Amino acid sequence: MLTLHYIFWISVFIIVYTYLGYGLVAYGMVRLKRLRLGKKTVSPAAELPDVTLVVPAYNEMSCLAEKLENSFQLDYPKGKLHFLFVAEGSTDGTQEYLRSIPEIEVVSGSTRRGKIEAINQAMQRVKTPLVVFSDTNTSLNPDAIRNLVRHYEDPSVGGVAGEKRVQASAEDNAAGAGEGLYWKYESFLKRIDSELQTVVGAAGELFSMRTHLYQPVESDTILDDFIISLRLTGQGYQVVYEPEAYALEKPSFSVAEEMKRKIRISAGGFQSIRRLSHLLNPFRYGLLTFQYVSHRVLRWAVVPFCLIVALVTNFLLAPAVPLYQVLLVAQLAFYTCALVGYLLEQKRLRIKLLFVPFYFSFMNWCVMLGLVRYMKGQQSGIWEKARRAA
Structure with missing residues (x-):
């Protein structure tokens, strides 16, 4: 059970760090750089x-x-x-x-x-x-x-x-x-x-x-x-x-x-x-590796799977601890909003409040489908362009 706790919180940390934490850390580093060197002008x-x-x-x-x-x-x-x-x-x-x-x-x-x-x-x-x-x-x-x-x-x-x-x-x-x-x-x-x-x-x-x-x-x-x-x-x-x-x-x-x-x-x-x-x-x-991993590698290759792990481990931990019950309700509410946003979109009914949970979930689902396509070797350098709005 202790292992599940660690797995859950590590998954949550990676998700939060990738989408919020990295931006805050990088911004803090930029502020320190400005104090030391001043802001560069062009x-x-x-x-x-x-x-x-x-x-x-x-x-x-x-x-x-x-x-x-x-x-x-x-x-x-x-x-x-x-x-x-x-x-x-x-x-x-x-x-x-x-x-x-x-x-x-x-x-x-x-x-x-x-x-x-x-x-x-x-x-x-x-x-x-x-x-x-x-x-x-x-x-x-x-x-x-x-x-x-x-x-x-x-x-x-x-x-x-x-x-x-x-x-x-x-x-x-x-x-x-x-x-x-x-x-x-x-x-x-x-x-x-x-x-x-x-x-x-x-x-x-x-x-x-x-x-x-x-x-x-x-x-x-x-x-x-x-x-x-x-x-x-x-x-x-x-x-x-x-x-x-x-x-x-x-x-x-x-x-x-x-x-x-x-x-x-x-x-x-x-x-x-x-x-x-x-x-x-x-x-x-050095710093390039930190930026590359934080901004790209985690978002593309790690976070989508952390989302699944966080949900599954949350289900397993919820019966024993009230905190995990609250977190599970929050997760389910988020994905429910994403699903409702998708269903309303099919009827051309749009609620802006649902755009964020919908697009976040949609984007990460596409990453997993993209991995399947990549593993099967189904994508070439020649591709059919997506149609844009008029």
């Missing part, structure tokens, strides 16, 4: 460098015109911002449409090899010192490129991650609203991570790096943005977070579409942990 770049914006575009006719308009409106000197779109294997007219735009360079072909292969091929064409990656279905703020490049005045900076913002509305489904809340929390953690030492994984919606540091990524890689940015940190470079450079993206069209996306990301998370296993060595990587 000035505009003395001379704006040439930059290439790389955009993979597979069957993107529904949003391509909007992306091009947004790209051409970016506030950066004409002639210093170059556009490279990769449209391999598109069957909806994307390649033909892009070739009709004289201001951009297009990499095209009849075979679809997947996003990361498209990026590997595109990087062979990039001649500028800096490259910015973005998705076709996102819009960048006008000053995004300027705000990214100003950090490269520091030679220790290898990459700069922009902020992903989900365009929320009152009509969003539960998964879409939950996704928006999740990314607000993620943005807070990324700010803290960046100031503490480095961002632990960039979002592909908006990410930049020094071109010469790019290393081709394996063609079956699922989370290319995560792998690329973590390999930069593994080389000893800092990846900075710049919230004033942001990419706006619409939420998933439905819970089913968000589940498809989350399962893929989760499978990619397990793949990434295996490929970046060298970062788990604290004697070599």
